[in-house]
Amino acid sequence: MLREDYENKFTTLNQPFEIGTPNKNGRLRLREIDIKNLKTDQLYPHRQVIRFNSTFVEVMDSWEFIRGRATALALPMWAALFFAISMFLFAIYSLYFKQVYWSIAIISCLTIGLVYLVYSNYKMAKYDLFGYTHYPIRFNRKTQKVYAFSPQQQKIIELNWQDLRFSAVQEGRFDIELRASLVNEDNIVEEEIIFPFITKIYGKELVDHHLAFFKAYMQGDDLKSIDAAIPEFFDVYNRKETFKESFERVYMQFDGEEIIQQTRPAERDNGIATVAFPLFSLILLRRLGVYFSKIPQWPTHIEKECQIDSNDPYDSTGKQRHLSPLVFTSAEKLILFLGWFLGTSIFIAFLAGLAYLSWNYR
Template sequence: MEIFAYTHYPIRLNRKNRMVYAFRTDGTVIRAPWDDLFLHIGEGTVPTVGTTYDIRAHVLDEDGVTVKDTFTLAYPGFLTGKNDLPRLMRVGEYVRRYMEEPDGVKKNAEYSMLFNPVEGRREGIHWSLIRAFAPSSRYPWLQLLFSMVFSLFFLGRWLTMLTCKVPVWPEEIEEECKIEADDPYRKDASNNPKFGFLEGPWLVICVLTGLAVLAWVLVKYSPLSLLFSG
């Protein structure tokens, strides 16, 4: 459902000039002062998941009432129940602390351990594999048990990466948000920890198993095979 669009829709937070920049789905950019945003818990619907919740930001007009723009500021993955709202609030607090607390940058840097390797490029096939099987990352046996389903996620994700454009920030925003090379809190995908067996060979085993099962199901229950078996 996301092919031929953008690989992702980034958001930039600039605590120095108090601005927020967010990519729209049409490739244009929302620019809004952080202190003027109206934040609340938003509710949406994803066809394959159901009701979801996120930290949503309204960009208000000068009257303080009319909504000019809206975008999702933050959300944790696979949040579908109201019982998980405390987890959503923690993500919102992560953003708020960065923008508002004097030591917010230092605190967030200490707790930021994993970064999507998508800055200026598409995610690689290995990262697509990790993300596709992420829902059961704490339970490897479930990754194998549901390998056919996760393999479909992987194929869909990789197809999306191949057909979508990489978002590019306007030059003036790049200049406004330039990060100094000697910034002690500068972190990106190069700081990611090394992956082990469960994030590498194990996922290859799971995806090959899942694709084999998927191929068997397609052959076993294809209209042609049912016609000859009947």
């Protein structure tokens, strides 16, 4: 996957708002959702709510589901970068005292190539390792505004709820996500927010239920039932997530049942062993991102617009609402360990093979 494709993976900015026609990045709007006729009898916030109160609800965004993958894509290129550096030094050592002109030519070409590799790999992984710990979306029911951190544009988006058009977008072959778009008079998308919940193709009705949660909050009055529909608070406001939280959030992406359910599924997908290596690799990369990234801070004017009443009965600050802990049986732990061990061994053998070939055919 190219860097440009990765950075545009979750956006259709400056492109027509078309239904049934894939855009240049392969994103397909399956249908537009009529917010006016959307029923709110089934609310599906999933496990994405950070804060909840009578003024605003703050949730994660879809970047969470690809956190660590940008760095994972960059790792092979970084390996090639270090290999090129070693060859660069070897070329200098071999040619400097023999043919100075060839040395200068090689040094110049390799320097340009190395600078480009460093820059391109930094651009690919900067949102993961040197960005924000998460990119929240905030819905203010009193001002009827929606605020969002945009990792692609490196800015904060402020939109009016009433101006948004909603659509279900197919991402890849099996995933469907919800998008809110600001469309101009020429039917071009000027701004776009990707909602945090991603469902599978067989659970496509959940996209409507997810949007119903935000419609009920922004346009309804029954905050008690809306609050009751939230299964847990992933409260990472002004703090970094713990290792336990990182593990659960990454694991959720790999379990076909847990990714679309608001509660722990009755049966666990033991096929997880086949992806144990990427699972633990992404956990490691996510932890690196959490360590090096900054906690997002809303601008002062947004915080003023989102002031919470001191006696707000629905203020989730300090409330502990979590699902039951993610517990594995001894057999499941063994399966995960074997999958991780096998994947790691293959990866190490691959690197060792490259090192052997480069040493013997240098």
